[in-house]
Amino acid sequence: MEQSTEHSRWVIATRESRLALWQAEHVQALLGARLPEPVELLGMTTRGDQILDRSLSKVGGKGLFVKELETALEDGSAHLAVHSLKDVPMELPPGFVLAATLEREDPRDAWVSPRYASLEALPAGGVVGTSSLRRLTQLRAARPDLRIEPLRGNLDTRLRKLDEGQYDAIVLAAAGLKRLGLAERIRSVFDAGQMLPAAGQGALGIELRADAPQRCPTLWALLQSLNHRPTWLAVHAERAVSRALGGSCSMPLAAHAGFAADGLTLRLEGVLGPGEDASAELRALGLARAEAEAPVQTVAEAEALGLRVVAALRAAGGDRLLAPAHPG
Numbered sequence: 001m002e003q004s005t006e007h008s009r010w011v012i013a014t015r016e017s018r019l020a021l022w023q024a025e026h027v028q029a030l031l032g033a034r035l036p037e038p039v040e041l042l043g044m045t046t047r048g049d050q051i052l053d054r055s056l057s058k059v060g061g062k063g064l065f066v067k068e069l070e071t072a073l074e075d076g077s078a079h080l081a082v083h084s085l086k087d088v089p090m091e092l093p094p095g096f097v098l099a100a101t102l103e104r105e106d107p108r109d110a111w112v113s114p115r116y117a118s119l120e121a122l123p124a125g126g127v128v129g130t131s132s133l134r135r136l137t138q139l140r141a142a143r144p145d146l147r148i149e150p151l152r153g154n155l156d157t158r159l160r161k162l163d164e165g166q167y168d169a170i171v172l173a174a175a176g177l178k179r180l181g182l183a184e185r186i187r188s189v190f191d192a193g194q195m196l197p198a199a200g201q202g203a204l205g206i207e208l209r210a211d212a213p214q215r216c217p218t219l220w221a222l223l224q225s226l227n228h229r230p231t232w233l234a235v236h237a238e239r240a241v242s243r244a245l246g247g248s249c250s251m252p253l254a255a256h257a258g259f260a261a262d263g264l265t266l267r268l269e270g271v272l273g274p275g276e277d278a279s280a281e282l283r284a285l286g287l288a289r290a291e292a293e294a295p296v297q298t299v300a301e302a303e304a305l306g307l308r309v310v311a312a313l314r315a316a317g318g319d320r321l322l323a324p325a326h327p328g
């Protein structure tokens with residue numbers, strides 16, 4: 001029987017930051033070793049890459065890093081898009097699907113500083129760089145004395161600004177630093193009680209057109225076989241939390257899940273804080289924190305666990321934090 005030739009080559013759409021290219025090349029190598037056709041990269045600049053002066057929460061949030069890549073999928077110039085899952089909106093636009101997640105890198109946030117070994121070691125009034133509302137809120141909760149200053153740009157840019165002395169320390173995802181061979185910049189990693197990671201942090205997501213199972217069955221089947229099931233289930237639980245709470249960048253929200261040593265029990269934690277425009281009264285409420293665990297083998301079970309944590313977050317004060325943004 002003649003082998004079906006779906007395509008003569010495969011194209012991966014990617015952003016052009018060093019981290020995005022590392023991730024795309026990683027997927028390129030995995031696919032290239034398993035497909036007869038060449039696998040190429042299509043580097044693209046997204047709106048999120050161009051906006052460097054304002055916080056992303058003020059300019060429309062997460063979709064900014066993925067839209068251009070989806071356009072390439074739509075017009076056929078690429079077959080798959082590789083993303084940091086953290087940057088992928090909770091609801092994909094119609095016509096697109098998340099096909100697979102690869103095994104997660106270290107999901108934790110890292111403390112990076114030339115002088116201070118940890119958050120605790122930073123003297124009162126120290127300056128920490130981050131533009132993430134989630135990081136800012138958790139830093140404030142641990143150390144109300146600090147000055148937290150905006151910090152945007154790709155990883156190299158952020159490290160350069162730290163090295164130029166604009167900040168005493170910055171907080172970055174450990175995963176990005178490790179992938180780029182910059183692990184020696186990590187002075188300490190935060191534990192989940194102090195700095196819970198963002199939904200999907202450290203995981204790499206592969207997005208395709210929703211018609212890919214029919215149009216590219218070989219590629220689709222290969223991606224299913226590369227999917228890392230524990231990561232897939234954990235990130236679905238985390239993303240269910242964000243989705244149920246609006247998934248907006250204007251609320252600080254953290255969600256992290258991991259399997260217990262038994263490999264069956266998924267434990268999910270969530271943290272919700274006051275929004276950017278919250279009143280002083282709401283700020284005084286502090287952070288809502290909740291966790292739950294359950295045996296999880298399917299995406300439906302993972303998402304149900306996510307909804308349990310959402311209910312617990314609401315009960316733990318999250319309801320009042322959410323009220324102004326969601327009237328009625």
Ligand SMILES: NCc1[nH]cc(CCC(=O)O)c1CC(=O)O
Pocket residue numbers: 084085086087171172173174175176200201202203204
């Ligand atoms: N928001 C940008 C972004 N998206 C993904 C990562 C890191 C890698 C990852 O979480 O997979 C980063 C940088 C950072 O947060 O330090």
